[in-house]
Amino acid sequence: MVGVSPDTIKTEVSKLEGEVPESVVHELRGALLRVSKERAITREQIEQIIEGVKQAYTSAIVEPGEAVGTIAAQSIGEPGTQMTLRTFHYAGVAELNVTLGLPRLIEIIDARKTPSAALMTIYLKEKFAKSKEKAREFAHKIELTTVEDVALQTETDLINMVFIITLDRSRMQRKELTPSKIASTIKDTLNTDVGIDGYKLRIKPSTTTLSELRKLATRVRALPLRGVKGITRVVVKMEDDEYVVHTEGSNFLEILSMPEVDQTRTVTNNIHEIEEVLGIEAARNAIVNEAVKTLEEQGLNVDLRHIMLVADMMCASGEVRQVGRHGVSGEKASVLARASFEITTKHLLDACIHGESDKLDGIIENVIAGQPIPLGTGSVELVMRRGGEGGTK
Amino acid sequence: MSSELEVGRHALVPKHEVLSKKEVEELLKQYKIHTHQLPLIKSSDPAAKAIGAKPGDVLKITRKSQTAGEAVFYRYVIEG
Numbered sequence: 001m002v003g004v005s006p007d008t009i010k011t012e013v014s015k016l017e018g019e020v021p022e023s024v025v026h027e028l029r030g031a032l033l034r035v036s037k038e039r040a041i042t043r044e045q046i047e048q049i050i051e052g053v054k055q056a057y058t059s060a061i062v063e064p065g066e067a068v069g070t071i072a073a074q075s076i077g078e079p080g081t082q083m084t085l086r087t088f089h090y091a092g093v094a095e096l097n098v099t100l101g102l103p104r105l106i107e108i109i110d111a112r113k114t115p116s117a118a119l120m121t122i123y124l125k126e127k128f129a130k131s132k133e134k135a136r137e138f139a140h141k142i143e144l145t146t147v148e149d150v151a152l153q154t155e156t157d158l159i160n161m162v163f164i165i166t167l168d169r170s171r172m173q174r175k176e177l178t179p180s181k182i183a184s185t186i187k188d189t190l191n192t193d194v195g196i197d198g199y200k201l202r203i204k205p206s207t208t209t210l211s212e213l214r215k216l217a218t219r220v221r222a223l224p225l226r227g228v229k230g231i232t233r234v235v236v237k238m239e240d241d242e243y244v245v246h247t248e249g250s251n252f253l254e255i256l257s258m259p260e261v262d263q264t265r266t267v268t269n270n271i272h273e274i275e276e277v278l279g280i281e282a283a284r285n286a287i288v289n290e291a292v293k294t295l296e297e298q299g300l301n302v303d304l305r306h307i308m309l310v311a312d313m314m315c316a317s318g319e320v321r322q323v324g325r326h327g328v329s330g331e332k333a334s335v336l337a338r339a340s341f342e343i344t345t346k347h348l349l350d351a352c353i354h355g356e357s358d359k360l361d362g363i364i365e366n367v368i369a370g371q372p373i374p375l376g377t378g379s380v381e382l383v384m385r386r387g388g389e390g391g392t393k
Numbered sequence: 394m395s396s397e398l399e400v401g402r403h404a405l406v407p408k409h410e411v412l413s414k415k416e417v418e419e420l421l422k423q424y425k426i427h428t429h430q431l432p433l434i435k436s437s438d439p440a441a442k443a444i445g446a447k448p449g450d451v452l453k454i455t456r457k458s459q460t461a462g463e464a465v466f467y468r469y470v471i472e473g
Binding site: 282318 | 403405433435438473
């Protein structure tokens with residue numbers, strides 16, 4: 001028996017394209033080529049294998065009428081019971097504050113506007129990613145530094161009505177700041193008189209009232225001197241041959257538009273920011289990635305398809321909606337379905353006022369009405385064709 | 394300090410394309426649906442804006458999928 005050539009294998013397998021997913025085609029082609037090196041495969045065998053693959057694939061497809069949403073909910077819900085309920089404080093390698101486990105998963109599903117611990121992973125362009133100095137320099141550049149961060153001591157002089165800041169020499173050196181630089185920033189942004197006396201800054205309020213002085217003091221302390229708004233802590237880490245910058249706090253748009261940053265890989269864990277900057281499809285991917293990361297980190301294996309379904313539903317309307325009464329569940333067409341979920345009376349009352357009707361074509365409505373539900377075999381209806389010859393179709 | 398942000402280059406953004414009238418017709422026929430039954434995308438969406446999609450268009454989105462290798466998804470562009 002003579003085996004077929006690798007070329008025939010390729011052409012035979014590529015006939016499957018369009019019928020089965022690309023990944024299956026790819027895997028099959030690779031496997032067949034590998035085996036054909038060890039022993040001859042006949043044409044007949046190839047045909048059998050391809051037919052077998054096709055059958056295995058079609059029998060694995062979800063059947064029409066299958067309750068995929070319920071299955072997804074159960075498949076994510078059950079492992080969820082095993083997750084940590086503890087909210088915070090996971091030191092990890094980078095000493096960054098991370099939200100983990102169930103709280104994080106809830107955060108993702110609820111589509112919260114801001115995560116309780118915002119994080120960014122910033123990849124740098126090659127020039128900067130290879131050198132530790134340059135990566136460090138960049139890290140210093142983006143870390144938000146306020147006046148309070150470089151102050152050794154602050155005091156309010158009530159006799160002379162001035163606010164005095166004593167600056168810390170070493171901290172300023174690290175941040176590449178000088179007293180005159182700081183003074184001019186304060187002068188420019190707050191429009192006040194600043195006197196420099198060595199490492200002491202004397203700031204006078206425009207009107208010499210006590211309340212004005214106090215207000216000035218808080219404003220000066222929080223005044224940003226350098227860095228990117230929102231980025232509160234920065235850690236540089238070596239990862240796979242390059243320096244990667246991790247930050248606490250997030251400002252996706254501003255970081256992405258910096259020239260040092262690799263725009264193709266840098267990410268944040270704030271899904272809303274991703275939606276705003278990169279669009280709904282990127283947000284969907286981010287939801288999938290974040291959910292998988294959270295589950296995997298807890299050692300739980302949930303099939304990716306369930307998570308993808310949830311992410312697709314959350315993003316179906318063109319914007320990220322939560323799974324809950326303000327989002328996916330709250331926008332169901334049926335009044336009864338909505339009323340059975342949360343805030344029953346409000347939904348029923350509103351429906352009465354607006355004269356809504358319920359077509360009873362969902363699951364919950366039919367459960368309430370005590371009818372067979374349109375699911376699985378129940379989702380098919382028999383339609384008879386009247387007139388005609390009868391019995392033809 | 395800004396270099397122009399190219400949305401399409403980011404790893405999280407899959408390929409977006411505007412379908413021609415004929416392709417849309419074929420798509421709707423294939424699945425026996427109307428455009429309003431498709432998932433939506435706003436015309437102000439950065440990825441849609443980048444390819445100049447207008448309300449009423451249908452976008453073909455070719456996602457990289459961990460399960461299927463490549464998966465095609467469609468979205469109907471709405472105003473917003």
